[in-house]
Amino acid sequence: MVERRLLLHAGMPKTGTSALQAAFARNERLLEAAGVHHPEGGAHRRALRGKVTAGNAGPLTPWLRGGDEPSRDEVATWLDDLLGQTPAGADRVLISSETCFYAVVERATALRELLAERGCGLEALVLVRDAVPWTVSTYGQHVQRLGHAGSLAQWVEQFRHVYADWRTRLTTLREVLGPESLTVLHYDSHRADLVGHVFAEVLGVPTATPPRQDAPVNRTLGAREVAWMREVNASIDDVDRARGVGNVLLKGEPLVGDVPLRAGRAEAARIAELAEPHVAWVNDTFFHGGPVLGTGLDAAADADVDTAASVTLGDDERAALGLAVHLAERLPRGSGVDAEVAELRGRLQEERRRRRAAERRLRRVEVEDPDTSTPDEPSPGRWRAALRRRR
Template sequence: MTTRRVYLHVGAPKTGTTYVQDRLTRNARLLARHGVHVPTGSALVTPALFHFRAALDLLEQDWGGAPGHAVGAWDALVRKVDKLSGTVVVSHEILAPASAAQVARAKRDLGGDGTELHVVYSARDLARQVPAAWQESIKQGRKWSYRRYLARTREGRPWFSRAFDLPTVLERWGADLPPERIHLVTVPPKRVVQERSDVLWLRFCTALGIDPAWAPRESDRANQSLGIAETQVVRRLNRRMDRATRREASYDELIREMLAQEALVGRRSTPVLLPPDMYPWAEEQADRWITWARGSGIHVVGDLEELRPGLPPLEPWRDPDRVPPKRQLDVALDALAAMTREAARRDDPEQALWRRARTQLERLRRP
C-alpha cells in the first residue's frame, strides 16, 4: 500500500529553480498542514540548502563550502523522508546529469516499499538556456570565453549541456518508472510571465499535485542576469584571482553573491544572447526534445512548442568577448566601489554569523 509519494525535482538548471525552491521553503509550514512536506535538517538550515548538500553528497561533489561539508547529507535526507507520509518534495537542479549509478541509488533510497516515486524535470528553450548557463558558469568561477563555451556546448561537453539534454536526463531518471510518473514542466516565454508572473509556480503545482492556495507566499528570489560588460568583468576578475582553483567560501560569496547577484545587477547593459548562427542548431535540439517527449507518454505541464528558440532578435548581435574597454572600466569601478563599501561595513565574523542565523530562524518561525 502506498503511504508516501516522493516528487524528486532533478533540474534543469536555469529554469526558475531558485524561485521554485525558495517558494517551497517560504511555504513549507503551510504546505505541511496539507500533508505536503519539504524536508530540512534543522531550524537553521533551509530546505534548499539541505537538499543542495544532499545532492552534493549523492554526486560525490564537494563545492560550495568547506571540505567535507556535505558528507552524510544524502543519508540524512533519506532518513527524514523515511519518517514522513503523504507527499514529499525533494528538489535540486544539480541532480540532472547524475550518472546511472547515482540515479539508481537515489531511486532505491527514496523509492522503497510503500513509496510512489515521481521525477520532475523543468526545461526551457536553448536560446535562453545557453547564454544563461555561460553567465552562471562565470559567476561560479569559470574563466572561459563565450566563444570557447559555445564551441564546447555544441559538442555536449560542459556540465550544463548534459543537464539540459532533456531526453538523456529523463531516460536515465525515468528508467523503470511508469511514464505518468515522469513530469516535464516547460518554462513559459518572457511574454507569458509578464502577463502572469506566477505561471511557472502554477505549472509546478500541477506537476506536484498540490493546490496553489496551500502556498500563498510569493518569492522574489531569482538568479539575476548580467549584461555582456558585467559578465566580462567578472570573468576577468576570475582569471586575475585564479578563483576557480581556490573555492574559498567567503571569497566566492563576495564575487558570486555580492557582485554578480547584487552590485552589478540592473545596470543598463547589452544582454548576453545566443549568436544568430546557432539558432538552427537550437531548433534541431528542440525538434529532438519535442519528438522524444511526444512519443514517451510522459506527463507534460505547459506547451512543448515553448521549447523552440524562435527567431533571432532583429537588433544586431553583440559579441560578449568584444566589450569596449571603457564599458568594462565603468563596470570595474562600480565593482570596486561595492567592494570598498563592503570592506568598510564588515565587522566581527562571529557577530555576522549570529545575525544571519537569527534572521534565518525568525524567517522559519513565521506562521
C-alpha cells in the first residue's frame, strides 16, 4: 500500500499563491482523478470566485508559526477529521497556506510526528522568486494591506532581514522533511504557466487535461494606486480601516494609464546587494549551483525612475482621497465604507478622463489654428496654463 502523504504548499508569499489556491478549488475533480484530495477550507467559496484567501490550512497556520493557540491536541483532532474525510483512492492531501512558510522547527517536527502516528508522510512545495521583483511586490502588499506609508527605499532598509529569512525558513523545512520531501520551484521560470506546471509536474495531473484558469487573482496595485495608498496610510492610524480603502482599490480595474510598480536603478542595486548571498545559497542548495534564482538586477537595469516614489498626485486626487480618509475614519466598520470609497475611486477615474479629453481638444485647436485668439478669448497657451493649475 502506498503511503498517504500530506503535501503542504507553503508559499513563499508573493509567488502566485492566490492563483494556485483558486486553481486548486476550481479543479478539485481533476485533482481527485490524479489521486490528490484538496479539502475545502473556510474560504472555499472565495477561492472559487478568485478572491484572496488564507488557504485551507485551518488551525495549522498559527500553530506552525509557534502561536499559543490552537493547542497540539486541537491540531491532532483537525488532522483526524481531515484524514478521515479523505477518499480512499487519494494518496496525497493538498493543504495550501503561504504563511506556513514561517513554520518554526519545533512545530514542523511535531506535525511530521502527528502525521506519522496516523500512517501519513509529510512533504512540502515552496516557490522562490527573484529578489528585485519579489521585493517590489512585497512592498506593494505592505502598502496595500499593512499600513506602510514610506518609500520603497525606506522599506528595503526597514526589512533588510527578509532575504536572510529565506535561508532560515527553507533550512527548517529541509531539515525537518529531508531534501527528498521538499520541492523548490523558481517562480520566474514558470510564471507564464505556473498553474499548469504545478498541476503537471508536482501534482501529476495529465497534461492532456489542463486545469481551469480564470481571470488573474490578487493583482498588484499600480504605481499611482500605491501612491494613493501611501497617502491613506499616512492619514489613518487604524490599519484595518486603511486596508479597507486598499481592498476597494484592488477590487476595481487598474487605473487607465497607470504604470507597473518598479524599482529604479539605485533601489534595485541595493536590493541585489542585500539579497545576493542568500540567492547564491538557494541556488547552491536546491538548484545544484546553477543560476536559477536571481537578484533581478539585470531586468531592472534600464529603469531610470523608481515608479514607487516618482508618482505625484494632483490636487483633485488629494482632495478626493482626503474625503475617502474622512469617511473611513468616521463610519463604523462593516458599513458602507467600501461603497463610498469605490464611488470616490470612480470620480477620480472620471476626472482623469475629463482632463485627457480637454488636453486632446487643446492639441487639435493648436494644430488647426495656432494663432487664433482675441483679447476676449483665452489663447491656447492660457488654456494650457489653466489646465496645469487644475492639476
